Structure formats: C-alpha cells, structure tokens
Amino acid sequence: GEDVEQSLFLSVREGDSSVINCTYTDSSSTYLYWYKQEPGAGLQLLTYIFSNMDMKQDQRLTVLLNKKDKHLSLRIADTQTGDSAIYFCAENPGTGFQKLVFGTGTRLLVSP
Amino acid sequence: KAGVTQTPRYLIKTRGQQVTLSCSPISGHRSVSWYQQTPGQGLQFLFEYFSETQRNKGNFPGRFSGRQFSNSRSEMNVSTLELGDSALYLCASSPGTGRLNTEAFFGQGTRLTVV
Numbered sequence: 001g002e003d004v005e006q007s008l009f010l011s012v013r014e015g016d017s018s019v020i021n022c023t024y025t026d027s028s029s030t031y032l033y034w035y036k037q038e039p040g041a042g043l044q045l046l047t048y049i050f051s052n053m054d055m056k057q058d059q060r061l062t063v064l065l066n067k068k069d070k071h072l073s074l075r076i077a078d079t080q081t082g083d084s085a086i087y088f089c090a091e092n093p094g095t096g097f098q099k100l101v102f103g104t105g106t107r108l109l110v111s112p
Numbered sequence: 113k114a115g116v117t118q119t120p121r122y123l124i125k126t127r128g129q130q131v132t133l134s135c136s137p138i139s140g141h142r143s144v145s146w147y148q149q150t151p152g153q154g155l156q157f158l159f160e161y162f163s164e165t166q167r168n169k170g171n172f173p174g175r176f177s178g179r180q181f182s183n184s185r186s187e188m189n190v191s192t193l194e195l196g197d198s199a200l201y202l203c204a205s206s207p208g209t210g211r212l213n214t215e216a217f218f219g220q221g222t223r224l225t226v227v
Contacts, residue, residue: 031214042116042202043218050214088155098145098206098216099168102155 004103006089011109018076020106022089025070032065033090033100034074043088046074076108084110114139116205116219124225130191133222137184137205143167144186145216146178149200158201161186162208190224198226 003025012018024032030051035043049056049063049072056063062075076083089103117136125131137144145168146158157170161180178188190197200223204216 033216035218042118042220043204045215045217048214090155092214098143098160098204098208099157099170100145100147100155100204100216101157102147104154 006103006106009107012079014112018079020074020087022072022103024091026093031092032072035088037086079110081110118219118222122223125193129193132187132189135186135203141205141207142184143206143208145204146188147202193226195226
C-alpha cells in the first residue's frame with residue numbers, strides 16, 4: 001500500500017540549514033515531490049526527484065533520495081524567516097496519472 | 113501565463129445542501145486533479161480528469177463527483193453535505209501526457225465550511 005510519513009515539527013534559527021525527512025512505502029513510486037504550503041494558501045511545488053536519482057540540487061534546496069531505505073529528505077540552506085511554512089512530501093505511485101499520495105506535513109518554524 | 117484558478121475562495125453551506133466548486137487549469141494543461149485537505153485526514157486524492165474523462169478515483173463516497181469540460185475547466189460537486197465535508201479543496205493542473213506530466217501545480221483552494 002501507499003503511505004508517506006513525516007515528522008510533525010521542526011524549529012531552526014535563521015541562517016541555519018533545515019533538514020526535513022520523509023519515508024514512503026510504495027517501491028513503485030517513480031517521482032517524489034516536495035511542496036510548500038503557507039497559511040491560507042495552496043501548495044507550491046518546490047522540487048521533485050526521479051526515483052533513479054540520488055540527489056538533486058536547486059539553488060538553496062537539496063533533495064536526497066535513499067531508495068533502498070525509501071527515505072527522502074529536503075535540505076534548505078541558509079533558512080530564512082520566509083521559509084516558515086508546512087512542507088509536504090508526496091509520492092506518485094507511478095501509474096502515469098496524477099494521483100499524489102501526501103505525507104502529513106512538517107511545520108517548519110524559523111526564528112530570527 | 114496564468115496559474116490555476118479556483119472559485120469561489122470561500123463558501124459556507126448548510127448540512128444537506130449541495131455545492132459546486134470550479135477549477136480552471138493552466139492554459140494548455142489537460143489534466144485536473146482534486147484533493148481534500150482536512151486537519152484530521154490531511155491531503156487526500158479525490159479524482160483526476162483528463163480530456164473530459166475521469167481517469168482515476170480516490171476512496172470517497174458517491175456524493176463527491178466531478179466533470180471536465182472541453183476547455184479543460186473542471187467542476188466538482190458534493191451533494192447532501194455533511195459537517196465532515198468542511199475542508200480546503202485543492203485542484204491541481206498538469207499537462208496530462210508527456211515528459212512534463214511529472215509536474216502538478218495547485219490552485220489556492222476553496223475553503224468550504226458546512227454548518
């Protein structure tokens with residue numbers, strides 16, 4: 001079955017790095033995503049990684065994928081107060097259709 | 113290029129009523145998916161429409177339905193509303209086929225409150 005888990009809360013200081021972790025269960029997942037949700041807003045696609053990759057870097061964001069352990073992480077370098085939001089990990093079970101399975105979300109709080 | 117547009121942004125309805133929500137995808141995108149977000153259940157997939165056909169469906173009762181028009185705009189309908197239907201309803205737009213179908217872009221959502 002499909003299940004995605006995340007820790008609920010992370011607190012960091014401005015300028016530090018943040019690492020948000022996610023584990024998933026569906027080994028057929030072809031794409032894994034990170035979305036950001038600010039209060040009262042929809043979901044913003046941050047980045048995604050194809051399952052045959054180990055790492056993807058996009059400016060301050062680094063995604064690491066350990067396919068053997070089904071573990072995904074998002075590292076945000078030089079975290080800013082504007083990065084405070086809820087971050088969702090999601091998997092696409094690989095059916096070829098847009099059916100994303102989301103984690104519970106990690107609330108990131110960045111303090112000055 | 114305009115993003116995904118959902119209307120209305122907020123709705124208040126009474127138990128037993130029905131409601132229709134609208135989603136206009138990004139120009140050129142042919143797939144629209146709908147999700148329900150609640151504090152208790154998180155984000156859950158409702159259904160996906162592509163070229164006016166439902167292509168995939170989540171585990172929701174038949175009170176939840178949708179459709180897609182020839183211009184790719186989609187509507188979802190919830191009949192006989194229950195208090196538990198109170199949620200943020202999000203729609204996602206994607207190309208529907210091809211290499212870029214890996215990306216799904218979300219609208220701002222419609223906040224439905226059932227009283």
